[in-house]
Amino acid sequence: MDLGIAGRWALVCASSKGLGKGCAMALAREGVNLVVNARGSEALEATAAELRALHPAIKVRSVAGDIGRNEVRRAALDACPQVDILVNNAGGPPPGDFRDWTREDWLRAVEANMLTPIELIRSTVDGMAARGFGRVVNITSAAVKAPIDILGLSNGARSGLTGFVAGLARQPNLAGRNVTLNNLLPGAFDTERLRQTLSTTAQASAQSPEAIGEQRRRGIPAGRFGSSDEFGAFCAFLCSVHAGYMTGQNLLLDGGHYPGTF
Numbered sequence: 293m294d295l296g297i298a299g300r301w302a303l304v305c306a307s308s309k310g311l312g313k314g315c316a317m318a319l320a321r322e323g324v325n326l327v328v329n330a331r332g333s334e335a336l337e338a339t340a341a342e343l344r345a346l347h348p349a350i351k352v353r354s355v356a357g358d359i360g361r362n363e364v365r366r367a368a369l370d371a372c373p374q375v376d377i378l379v380n381n382a383g384g385p386p387p388g389d390f391r392d393w394t395r396e397d398w399l400r401a402v403e404a405n406m407l408t409p410i411e412l413i414r415s416t417v418d419g420m421a422a423r424g425f426g427r428v429v430n431i432t433s434a435a436v437k438a439p440i441d442i443l444g445l446s447n448g449a450r451s452g453l454t455g456f457v458a459g460l461a462r463q464p465n466l467a468g469r470n471v472t473l474n475n476l477l478p479g480a481f482d483t484e485r486l487r488q489t490l491s492t493t494a495q496a497s498a499q500s501p502e503a504i505g506e507q508r509r510r511g512i513p514a515g516r517f518g519s520s521d522e523f524g525a526f527c528a529f530l531c532s533v534h535a536g537y538m539t540g541q542n543l544l545l546d547g548g549h550y551p552g553t554f
């Protein structure tokens with residue numbers, strides 16, 4: 293299927309590895325020009341080089357730095373001649389017990405996982421509306437739908453973003469101008485972050501990371517973790533011309549782990 297987005301420009305935040313990279317790869321396959329971003333410049337440049345080698349016809353620009361910082365957001369926006377597609381992503385807040393979290397911990401989580409995407413949305417959606425095409429995809433978490441107790445910072449900050457996007461997406465001056473905003477909620481995907489979480493859990497429980505991973509997989513009806521490639525392919529479809537009638541939605545990609553009918 294031709295997704296109809298060749299020649300468009302996308303800013304994909306936090307995209308040197310994992311789910312963000314999966315989205316960048318899938319958009320590149322569709323002929324979308326890219327601005328990629330991550331804090332570590334070595335992995336970022338390696339990803340940018342991989343994208344250029346695989347897809348010589350597209351333009352790939354890289355902006356290194358923490359997307360939570362104002363000057364990095366500015367540089368990322370400036371690197372993009374126009375933002376037709378915005379994929380919001382960043383690292384998740386650390387796990388823990390809410391009794392240990394200070395106001396500063398909360399502010400850091402809200403800054404990274406709520407205010408940063410909102411700032412980028414604010415900078416881009418009116419231009420999208422003026423041009424009559426725009427796609428915003430926020431990578432959030434399955435924890436928005438089914439909270440995970442030790443991830444309270446993530447549950448809280450991402451729910452704030454989710455509530456805001458639900459209202460914004462329904463504004464006629466965006467929805468009526470072919471600008472959609474949706475959230476993708478990953479369950480367990482086989483990325484560096486998941487491998488780190490498995491090894492932290494393994495250390496705490498005196499089991500091997502492989503044994504912990506096997507237990508997690510057994511709890512997923514699909515019997516496996518998701519891949520960044522399949523996450524990216526889904527994201528690319530949401531950014532396509534065919535997905536213009538879907539907005540304000542929270543789409544769970546979790547191999548059937550969430551047990552509810554809706």
Ligand SMILES: NC(=O)c1ccc[n+]([C@@H]2O[C@H](COP(=O)([O-])OP(=O)(O)OC[C@H]3O[C@@H](n4cnc5c(N)ncnc54)[C@H](OP(=O)(O)O)[C@@H]3O)[C@@H](O)[C@H]2O)c1
Pocket residue numbers: 305306307308309310311312329330331332333335357358359360381382383384385404431432433434478479480481482483484485486
């Ligand atoms: N994988 C899962 O199973 C899963 C499940 C639920 C939710 N999520 C959420 O999905 C998001 C992506 O997870 P992932 O599994 O793809 O993680 P990952 O494999 O660790 O990759 C994270 C990517 O984001 C970049 N990054 C992190 N913080 C950044 C920041 N502040 N500014 C710019 N770039 C940043 C990293 O590069 P640098 O470190 O060099 O910056 C890296 O490229 C996270 O918010 C995570 O909590 C993941």
